[in-house]
Amino acid sequence: MASPIIRIDNIVKRYGPLTVLDGLSIKVMPGEKLALIGPSGSGKTTILRILMTLETISGGHIEVDGEQLYHMRKGADLISADERHLHRMRKKIGMVFQHFNLFPHKCVLDNITLAPMLTQGAGRADAEKRAMELLDMVGMADKAKAVPAQLSGGQKQRVAIARALALSPKIMLFDEVTSALDPELVEEVLNVMRRLAAETDMTMLLVTHEMGFAHDFADRVLFFDRGKIVEEGRPEEIFRNPKQERTQGFLRKIIAAGHRV
Amino acid sequence: MSVWSGYLTLILEGALVTLKLTVMGSALALVMAFLAGLGRLSRFFAVRALATTYIEFFRGTSIFVQLFWVYFVLPFAGITLTPLQAGVLALGLNVGAYGAEVVRGAVKAVGRQQTEACVALNLSRYQRMRHVILPQALPLMLPTFCNNAIELLKGTAVVSLISLTDLTFQAQVVRAQTGNTLIPFTTILFLYFVMAWAISTAMRWLERRMTRGLDGVRT
Numbered sequence: 001m002a003s004p005i006i007r008i009d010n011i012v013k014r015y016g017p018l019t020v021l022d023g024l025s026i027k028v029m030p031g032e033k034l035a036l037i038g039p040s041g042s043g044k045t046t047i048l049r050i051l052m053t054l055e056t057i058s059g060g061h062i063e064v065d066g067e068q069l070y071h072m073r074k075g076a077d078l079i080s081a082d083e084r085h086l087h088r089m090r091k092k093i094g095m096v097f098q099h100f101n102l103f104p105h106k107c108v109l110d111n112i113t114l115a116p117m118l119t120q121g122a123g124r125a126d127a128e129k130r131a132m133e134l135l136d137m138v139g140m141a142d143k144a145k146a147v148p149a150q151l152s153g154g155q156k157q158r159v160a161i162a163r164a165l166a167l168s169p170k171i172m173l174f175d176e177v178t179s180a181l182d183p184e185l186v187e188e189v190l191n192v193m194r195r196l197a198a199e200t201d202m203t204m205l206l207v208t209h210e211m212g213f214a215h216d217f218a219d220r221v222l223f224f225d226r227g228k229i230v231e232e233g234r235p236e237e238i239f240r241n242p243k244q245e246r247t248q249g250f251l252r253k254i255i256a257a258g259h260r261v
Numbered sequence: 262m263s264v265w266s267g268y269l270t271l272i273l274e275g276a277l278v279t280l281k282l283t284v285m286g287s288a289l290a291l292v293m294a295f296l297a298g299l300g301r302l303s304r305f306f307a308v309r310a311l312a313t314t315y316i317e318f319f320r321g322t323s324i325f326v327q328l329f330w331v332y333f334v335l336p337f338a339g340i341t342l343t344p345l346q347a348g349v350l351a352l353g354l355n356v357g358a359y360g361a362e363v364v365r366g367a368v369k370a371v372g373r374q375q376t377e378a379c380v381a382l383n384l385s386r387y388q389r390m391r392h393v394i395l396p397q398a399l400p401l402m403l404p405t406f407c408n409n410a411i412e413l414l415k416g417t418a419v420v421s422l423i424s425l426t427d428l429t430f431q432a433q434v435v436r437a438q439t440g441n442t443l444i445p446f447t448t449i450l451f452l453y454f455v456m457a458w459a460i461s462t463a464m465r466w467l468e469r470r471m472t473r474g475l476d477g478v479r480t
Contacts, residue, residue, distance in 0.1 A: 052380065054377050054381075087383060087385065090383040091383060093381075094381065095381040097374065097377070097381075099374055101375060101377060101378035102378075103393055103397075104397065105396050114382070114384075115384060118384055118388050118392065119382070119384060119385075119388075163382070167383065
């Protein structure tokens, strides 16, 4: 049996006196599609941010692709990772944000080619060729020369997905990628992700409030509340037959709010 | 009339000195603004402390005193500067301190989300600043830099006090020699205005150029 590509081991995250994650452990297998659901403030986004090294951890260990994320070996000791170690580890991981975070001063094509050219030493011609392939995949090839301000939210998010993919990460993190979109634009982004899931064997972690999508997309669903995993299992189990009362209550509220399951 | 043309030449020579001071002072101010402004955002405490000390000191003391200090006190430490060097140094350091806060404010205004996108794309700290943050921060700095440059231009008048023959100094010479106040001082009033107007026109042009593409089409 293959070993996990992500091994989160007993991590703790505190903001001052507030403990957001308290001794959380998760294992993710290579190629697995994981959906993290739960109420706001339950810590699910924090996990993605920690994996992307946008936050630090207050305790515990994380292993990504066989290596410590926040620690490195020095002789027999495990010490805090330095910037170089983090730089190496970030190559394995890509992230798509709720608010896209495209670079407004660069056209779509340059948004995508910037990182491969700067961090992977790609030549402009190669980087642009690859960028056009990715734009084609997300259905945005005709907007290559547009700037972000000219795009709709759904288009921006598709570009942001292409931008993250350009670095060929092994793991992709999607942080509420449709939450900032008008309802009629959600589907175009979800379609891109479905295609991505079908065509690649990337490991994907998805924080979402789109329960229907989580149901179809994920191999496994984790329900979070107050920094802990309350319930986990296959989407059918979690959505059709939740065992925990808190999961049932959360799903009821979501359905009442008009999200389809 | 020929007498007045001689005096006009004198004043125009003064204008050239003022222009030199403004250009060189602005260049130094710009360098200092970026050094101290980015220094205040450094990860390292010592760098932040140094930048903050510089900014607070030069904003908190008078340009007049700074100039006298540079010109009359530094020689005691064995550093003797020409009036022009002293003027450029005092003006550049003084205005640079104000500019530093402009740089810091503009960089911070670009926002965390852009930095986070850079981290997710694995750009180094330098690459983030160079390719993502500063290109967006520069257009935000320009209007205030324009103010600072005009302030610096007008501030150059204090160098007449250390016998540098700038516009104001020459006007006083003409006044002393002719006994006429109206003509020399009206002339330099006009010349200062023309120079300030040239600065703001140039800055507006630069601003238009830099913001192009931020919200329009790029070809």
